[in-house]
Amino acid sequence: MRAVVLERQGGPEALVVHELPSPTAGEGQVLVSVRAAGVNFLEVLVRQGMYPQPPELPWVPGLEVAGLTESGRRVLGLVRATGGGYAEVAAVDEDWLFDLPPDASFEEGAAFLMAFLTAWLPLTRQAPVRHGMRLLVTAAAGAVGSAAVQVGRALGAEVVAAAGSEEKLALPRSLGAVEAVTYDAIEELGQVDVVLDPVGGPLLAGALRLLRPLGAAVAVGYAGGPWEPVSPQQLVGRNVGLHGFYLGRLMQREPAIVRDAARDLLRLWAQGIVRPVVGSTYPLDQAGEAHRLIEERRSTGKVVLVL
Numbered sequence: 415m416r417a418v419v420l421e422r423q424g425g426p427e428a429l430v431v432h433e434l435p436s437p438t439a440g441e442g443q444v445l446v447s448v449r450a451a452g453v454n455f456l457e458v459l460v461r462q463g464m465y466p467q468p469p470e471l472p473w474v475p476g477l478e479v480a481g482l483t484e485s486g487r488r489v490l491g492l493v494r495a496t497g498g499g500y501a502e503v504a505a506v507d508e509d510w511l512f513d514l515p516p517d518a519s520f521e522e523g524a525a526f527l528m529a530f531l532t533a534w535l536p537l538t539r540q541a542p543v544r545h546g547m548r549l550l551v552t553a554a555a556g557a558v559g560s561a562a563v564q565v566g567r568a569l570g571a572e573v574v575a576a577a578g579s580e581e582k583l584a585l586p587r588s589l590g591a592v593e594a595v596t597y598d599a600i601e602e603l604g605q606v607d608v609v610l611d612p613v614g615g616p617l618l619a620g621a622l623r624l625l626r627p628l629g630a631a632v633a634v635g636y637a638g639g640p641w642e643p644v645s646p647q648q649l650v651g652r653n654v655g656l657h658g659f660y661l662g663r664l665m666q667r668e669p670a671i672v673r674d675a676a677r678d679l680l681r682l683w684a685q686g687i688v689r690p691v692v693g694s695t696y697p698l699d700q701a702g703e704a705h706r707l708i709e710e711r712r713s714t715g716k717v718v719l720v721l
C-alpha cells in the first residue's frame with residue numbers, strides 16, 4: 415500500500431510517499447480502506463520537531479480517517495497515537511470506529527472527530543456553555559475553531575469570534591458568530607463568559623482579561639507559540655478559571671466519556687445542527703503541501719488528504 419512516511423524532522427518535503435506492507439489488524443482492530451485522512455496541527459508540530467512527546471521515526475502520520483471496512487461499512491475513526499492515517503489502509507481500534515452519517519462524504523468524515531471533540535468536551539464538561547452565555551472562539555476559522563463556533567451555537571451561546579486576518583472572519587460569521595474581529599481588535603468584543611483558545615502565546619493571557627467574573631477559559635493548543643505563564647493570582651483576583659484540554663490523554667484515561675461525546679456529536683451532525691468544514695483537500699502525494707498550507711497559516715476549516 416502507499417503511505418506517507420516522515421523519516422526525519424524537517425520541512426514539508428520531509429513527508430514522502432513510500433510503498434509499505436499493509437498493516438495487520440491487531441486484537442480489537444479493524445482494517446479500514448482509507449478514502450480520506452484528516453491533517454492535524456499535531457502532525458505539523460511532530461514534523462517540525464516541536465511536539466513534546468514525539469513518536470518514534472520513521473512515522474506514518476495521521477490520527478483520523480474515514481473509509482470502508484472489509485465488510486463495506488462506511489466509517490470514520492480515530493487512529494492510535496502511533497499514527498498510520500496517511501495511508502491506503504489503516505488498522506483502527508473497533509472502539510474508536512463510528513458509522514459515517516448517510517449523506518456525509520468521506521472528506522467530511524475525516525474532518526469531524528478531532529476538531530469537534532476538542533470543541534465539545536471542554537464546552538460541555540470543563541467550562542459548560544449554557545443558553546444565553548457569550549462564548550469567544552479564537553482561531554475561529556481553523557479546524558477546531560470552526561467546530562467550536564458551531565458547538566457554541568448548538569449549546570445556545572452567543573458566539574463571538576477572533577482570527578488572524580480579515581479574510582478569515584467570513585467563515586465564523588457564516589457559521590453564526592454574531593461578531594468577528596481580528597486579534598488586534600479583540601478588546602472590542604467586550605466581556606464574555608467562556609473562551610475556547612487554540613492559539614496560546616500572548617493571546618490566551620489577553621483573552622483571560624475579557625472574562626466576566628465566574629467565567630472560564632479553556633486552552634486547547636499553542637498554534638501561535640508557547641503559553642505565557644498564568645499565575646493563580648490573576649485568576650483569583652478576577653474570579654475566573656483556566657482549564658486545559660488534551661484529547662489524546664482523555665481518550666486513554668476516560669475512553670467512555672470521549673466515546674459518548676463522539677456519539678452525541680454524530681447525532682447533532684445527523685440532525686444537521688453541526689457539520690464539519692472541509693477547507694482544502696490534497697491527494698496523498700501532496701501531504702507536504704497540505705502541511706505547508708497549515709504551517710503558513712493559510713488554511714481555513716479542516717485540511718484533508720483524499721485517496
Ligand SMILES: NC(=O)c1ccc[n+]([C@@H]2O[C@H](COP(=O)([O-])OP(=O)(O)OC[C@H]3O[C@@H](n4cnc5c(N)ncnc54)[C@H](OP(=O)(O)O)[C@@H]3O)[C@@H](O)[C@H]2O)c1
Pocket residue numbers: 453454455456528529532553554555556557558559576577578579582612613633634635636637638639659660661662708709710711713714715716
Ligand atoms: N488539546 C487537544 O486535544 C487538541 C486537539 C486538536 C487540536 N489541538 C490544537 O489546537 C490548535 C488548532 O488545531 P487545528 O487542527 O484546529 O488547527 P487550525 O486551526 O486549522 O490551524 C491553526 C490556527 O492557529 C492560528 N495560528 C495562530 N498563530 C499561528 C501560527 N504562528 N502558525 C500557524 N497557525 C497559527 C491560525 O489561525 P489564525 O490565523 O486565525 O490565527 C491557524 O488557522 C493546534 O494548536 C492544535 O495542536 C489540540
